[in-house]
C-alpha cells in the first residue's frame with residue numbers, strides 16, 4: 001500500500017521521480033528564478049503538497065531569508081521533508097490543500113504536482129484555499145500534469161511520455177501502470193482549463209511559466 005497519492009512510496013519517491021517526470025528538476029529551477037525576479041525580501045512561503053521537501057531545500061541552498069511553511073496530506077512524505085530540512089526553522093502541517101486554513105499570510109504559495117489527484121470541484125477548492133493563504137500581490141505557482149487540447153494530441157503526448165519512461169529504465173509494467181493512472185488516480189486538465197480556473201478563483205494576472213511533455217507550470221498574482 002502506497003503511503004501517499006504519488007505513484008511511489010515516500011522512501012523511493014526522490015529516486016524515482018526524476019526518471020518519471022521529464023525535466024522534474026527544472027520545475028523547481030523555474031520557480032526559484034521567477035521568485036528571485038520578484039525581489040521579495042524575507043518572504044513567507046507556503047509549499048502545499050510539499051512531498052519530500054525538495055523545493056524548499058533547493059530554495060534554501062540559494063537564499064536563506066525565506067520563512068517556509070510546508071504542508072502535505074501524507075504523514076510519511078512530511079516526515080521525509082522534515083528529515084531533508086533538519087535544522088531549518090520551518091513549520092510543517094499534515095494538511096491537504098483543501099484543508100489549508102491560512103488567511104493572507106504568505107507572499108508565495110507553491111503547489112508542485114500536487115493538485116492533479118483532485119476532481120474539478122475539489123481542485124477549485126484547493127486553489128481557492130491557496131488564494132486565501134496569499135497576501136495581496138502574492139504569487140501562486142502551480143506545476144501540474146496536463147491534458148492536451150484534443151484526444152488526438154493527448155494520445156501523441158502520451159506515446160511520447162511512454163518513450164521517455166522507457167528511455168529512463170521503466171519496464172512495460174511500470175509504463176502501463178503510469179498510463180493507467182490517468183483518469184483513475186490522476187485527473188489532468190488542459191492548459192486552457194487551468195488558466196480559466198485560476199481566473200475564476202480571483203487571480204488578477206495568470207500566465208504560463210513553463211511547459212513540456214505532459215506537465216505545465218502556471219503563475220498567478222493575487
Ligand SMILES: C[S@@+](CC[C@H](N)C(=O)[O-])C[C@H]1O[C@@H](n2cnc3c(N)ncnc32)[C@H](O)[C@@H]1O
Pocket residue numbers: 004005006017048049050051052053054055072073074077095096097098111112113114115117118126
Ligand atoms: C508527485 S508528489 C509532488 C511532491 C513535491 N511537490 C515535489 O515537487 O516533488 C505529490 C504530493 O502531493 C501530495 N498531495 C496529494 N493530494 C494532495 C492534496 N489534495 N493537496 C495537497 N497535496 C496533495 C502527496 O501526498 C504528495 O506528497
